[in-house]
Structure formats: structure tokens, C-alpha cells
Amino acid sequence: MVRQLSKAQRQARLVELLQENPFTTDEELAKYFNVSIQTIRLDRMEMAIPELRQRLKQVAEQTFAKVRSISGGELVGELLELELGQHATSVMEVTSDMVAEKSKVCRGDYIFSQANTLAVALIDADVVLTGSARIRYRRPVYLNEKIVARAVLARKKTNKYLVKVVSKVGAEEVFVAKFVVVAR
Amino acid sequence: MVRQLSKAQRQARLVELLQENPFTTDEELAKYFNVSIQTIRLDRMEMAIPELRQRLKQVAEQTFAKVRSISGGELVGELLELELGQHATSVMEVTSDMVAEKSKVCRGDYIFSQANTLAVALIDADVVLTGSARIRYRRPVYLNEKIVARAVLARKKTNKYLVKVVSKVGAEEVFVAKFVVVAR
Structure with a gap:
């Protein structure tokens, strides 16, 4: 203020x-x-x-043009920035269809999908598959919260890439993941 | 034959x-x-x-009545059998919308979601959250293949459960996961 x-x-x-x-x-x-x-x-x-939703869409469309490994509509979340082979950021707002009826929190598979598709989008190759991952959910995420996921390439060994993803709501970490993805 | x-x-x-x-x-x-x-x-x-699809649906509906932790429509795949707190099995057929356009293989997040929602469905509690997971994709899965996931409770410590999931196509392992899920 x-x-x-x-x-x-x-x-x-x-x-x-x-x-x-x-x-x-x-x-x-x-x-x-x-x-x-x-x-x-x-x-x-x-x-x-323009309003936020429109601003997001503009940025996402411009940024998405750089992606090689996945097609439009397959990325879960809106892409905010991307440097191929280096880092990428996406945002996903938790809508009512993503909230589990019983627990009232965002389903873990949506949070995983945002991070996983971002890790794949980051790679500078046409065909990229996920090999393995270690993931940790740090706190529940609620309706209308916006999850900002940031993926960073940590290591590359021939065609294998280690990608770290940290997903936050505001300043708070809600999810962390390490993906090994493979370019074919 | x-x-x-x-x-x-x-x-x-x-x-x-x-x-x-x-x-x-x-x-x-x-x-x-x-x-x-x-x-x-x-x-x-x-x-x-009845034809296979119909037989599947009948079994899934009867079995799903036992689930406590997740609501109808949230489970990814069709539930084949379930003993709460012990083991559960689901099947998911890879349809064209699940196949990544560039790699032509089933997207990893669908395979994850089948396993994750099954691990949660297995737990005998109303509110169950995923805490962490280790996952490994063993081979790509293709259009029209049927993935049968089997979840088994490996360990329980107060309100924390270790659930192992093995997903197969025919006799071949395509995905394995260890989930720590938490009842609240």
C-alpha cells in the first residue's frame, strides 16, 4: 500500500x-x-x-511459440516465460473442477501435470518423454489460488535432463519435483 | 488357443x-x-x-461403491477391484486425446493420475491427500493399449500410508510408483 x-x-x-x-x-x-x-x-x-486473463493469454501465446516438445493444449497451465533448455514458468489457477469433492483441496494430479508438462516444454527437442520423478506436496492448495510453477534445468547428460520444478502460491512453496526427462 | x-x-x-x-x-x-x-x-x-465395455462398467460401479476418499468421476480409469486398506486395481484404455501429438505416446500425466487416484481410493478414510511420490516410467504406452494399475498398501504408520502401484500393459510393467498418502 x-x-x-x-x-x-x-x-x-x-x-x-x-x-x-x-x-x-x-x-x-x-x-x-x-x-x-x-x-x-x-x-x-x-x-x-486489458484485464488480467487477457494479459495472461497474450503472454502465453507469444511464449508458447518457442516450445518444441509439446503441442498447444497439452501444456497444463499458462506459460509465462520460457528459455529453452534453461528455465520456464507457468501459472495455473485452481478452478472448481480441479478441487476434490471430499477434501476441498486441489487434486494432486493437476499440480503434478502442471509441473510435468512444464518440465517437458523446457527441453529443446521435438520428442521428450518423462523417465522418472520425485515429488513432494508441501501444503494443500485451495480454490482460486494461483499456482506459479518454475522449472529449471539442473543437469544434462547426453539425452537425459534433470529438471527441478518448484510450484508456489504467492511466496509459499506448495509442491517440489525433480524430473528426469529423456529426448528421443 | x-x-x-x-x-x-x-x-x-x-x-x-x-x-x-x-x-x-x-x-x-x-x-x-x-x-x-x-x-x-x-x-x-x-x-x-454384454460387451466388454458394458462388463467393465458394471464391475466398476459395484466396486466404486466401497470407495470412501474420492468421488465418482475423480478416479482416473475404471475400478476393477478394491479391498479398502489392502489393494485395488483399475484399468485405463489409452484414447487418442491422451496421446501426445509429437511423441505419439500416452502422456505421462495420465499414467500418473491413474496410479495416484487409485492410491488415494485404496485408503479407508474420507479425506486423503498425497504427500510425496517416487515414480518411474518403464516404457512408452501407445494408443489403444490398456493399462492395468494395481495398488497395494505396503505400510501404515498412524495416518500415513505407503502405497505401491505397478501399472502394466499385458504382462509388461510400464510404470511403477511409491506414494505416501496422508489421511486427515
């Missing part, structure tokens, strides 16, 4: 903030500026900044 | 075979009896034995 700014100051800062992190929500911006969500929406409309 | 039997002998043996293993396909039966698939279909019709 910052001290109350003039409208012009706020709108200028809003543009800066969204350039730094295009995935900041209207709610987060409203808190930051200590104004209502409606004010943020009006600011965005005046400055022709 | 057996020596050619009379129709009555064949039909009697067919009933026995399907009682032993309700998941035998018409193709497998045709090979066994050394007759055409059409003959097997006619035998089944005469004896009012």
Missing part, C-alpha cells in the same frame, strides 16, 4: 507495475494504491490495459 | 473364462477358441453376455 496519489500519478505507476509484473490482479493493485477495485478497472479502461 | 470345440462346449467354456476374467476381449477369446471375432459376438448375444 502506498500513500494516496493523484489519479495521474496512480495511472503512471499502474503502467510501471504491470510492466514489471503483468500478472498482478486488480485486487492486488487496489490494495497497493488503497483504492477500490472499481477505480483500478476504470484506470485500466482509460489506459486501454 | 484350444482345439476346435463344439458350439455348446465353446459357449460353456466362454462363460467360465469370463467369470475368471471379465475383462477378456472378444479378440482374445477368438484367438483362444480359434474362431472369428464374429462367432464370439454371436455366442455372447445368444448367451446375453
Whole structure:
């Protein structure tokens, strides 16, 4: 939260903030500026900044063009950034169909799929298969939380790659995985 | 394959075979009896034995009634048998939407999901979360192959359970996993 700014100051800062992190929500911006969500929406409309979902989609489409190993629709989550053979990041929002009815938490297989498809997308090869993995769920993830997964290439040995993935909600780790993936 | 039997002998043996293993396909039966698939279909019709898909569904529905931890539709695959807290088996046929476009093999996250949801279904508790897992993919699985996953409770310590899952296509292991799941 910052001290109350003039409208012009706020709108200028809003543009800066969204350039730094295009995935900041209207709610987060409203808190930051200590104004209502409606004010943020009006600011965005005046400055022709699309809503979060649209911004995500734009970034995801541009970034996805770099991927070699998997086809559109197979990646679980939206790709935020990718440097082939180095690192990649995706975001997945937990929707009601992903929540287990009995436990009311996000199903583990969705969290796994986000990380696994990201680890595969990272590899600079056309055909990539998962060989093995060690995974750990650190805390339950709830409805509407956004899981940001970051995959980093840790080691490469001929056609075998060790990829580490850390998935977070905000600053909190919710899932970690080490994948061995194989290019064929 | 057996020596050619009379129709009555064949039909009697067919009933026995399907009682032993309700998941035998018409193709497998045709090979066994050394007759055409059409003959097997006619035998089944005469004896009012439903087709495989229907037999699977019946067994799955009866068996699923025992599950406590997950709701219908959340289990990936069809449940074949279940003894709560002991062992469980499911089958999943690889359909075209499960095959990765580039590698032409079944996506690893589907194979994981079948095993993971089976490990959770096995537990005799209402709320079960996955804590960690070690998994290994042993060979690629192709379109139309049927993956039979079998989960066995290996160890229980207070509310933590170690579940081993072995997934096979025919007699061949395609995937193995050890899950630690936690009842809450």
C-alpha cells in the first residue's frame, strides 16, 4: 500500500507495475494504491490495459511459440516465460473442477501435470518423454489460488535432463519435483 | 488357443473364462477358441453376455461403491477391484486425446493420475491427500493399449500410508510408483 496519489500519478505507476509484473490482479493493485477495485478497472479502461486473463493469454501465446516438445493444449497451465533448455514458468489457477469433492483441496494430479508438462516444454527437442520423478506436496492448495510453477534445468547428460520444478502460491512453496526427462 | 470345440462346449467354456476374467476381449477369446471375432459376438448375444465395455462398467460401479476418499468421476480409469486398506486395481484404455501429438505416446500425466487416484481410493478414510511420490516410467504406452494399475498398501504408520502401484500393459510393467498418502 502506498500513500494516496493523484489519479495521474496512480495511472503512471499502474503502467510501471504491470510492466514489471503483468500478472498482478486488480485486487492486488487496489490494495497497493488503497483504492477500490472499481477505480483500478476504470484506470485500466482509460489506459486501454486489458484485464488480467487477457494479459495472461497474450503472454502465453507469444511464449508458447518457442516450445518444441509439446503441442498447444497439452501444456497444463499458462506459460509465462520460457528459455529453452534453461528455465520456464507457468501459472495455473485452481478452478472448481480441479478441487476434490471430499477434501476441498486441489487434486494432486493437476499440480503434478502442471509441473510435468512444464518440465517437458523446457527441453529443446521435438520428442521428450518423462523417465522418472520425485515429488513432494508441501501444503494443500485451495480454490482460486494461483499456482506459479518454475522449472529449471539442473543437469544434462547426453539425452537425459534433470529438471527441478518448484510450484508456489504467492511466496509459499506448495509442491517440489525433480524430473528426469529423456529426448528421443 | 484350444482345439476346435463344439458350439455348446465353446459357449460353456466362454462363460467360465469370463467369470475368471471379465475383462477378456472378444479378440482374445477368438484367438483362444480359434474362431472369428464374429462367432464370439454371436455366442455372447445368444448367451446375453454384454460387451466388454458394458462388463467393465458394471464391475466398476459395484466396486466404486466401497470407495470412501474420492468421488465418482475423480478416479482416473475404471475400478476393477478394491479391498479398502489392502489393494485395488483399475484399468485405463489409452484414447487418442491422451496421446501426445509429437511423441505419439500416452502422456505421462495420465499414467500418473491413474496410479495416484487409485492410491488415494485404496485408503479407508474420507479425506486423503498425497504427500510425496517416487515414480518411474518403464516404457512408452501407445494408443489403444490398456493399462492395468494395481495398488497395494505396503505400510501404515498412524495416518500415513505407503502405497505401491505397478501399472502394466499385458504382462509388461510400464510404470511403477511409491506414494505416501496422508489421511486427515
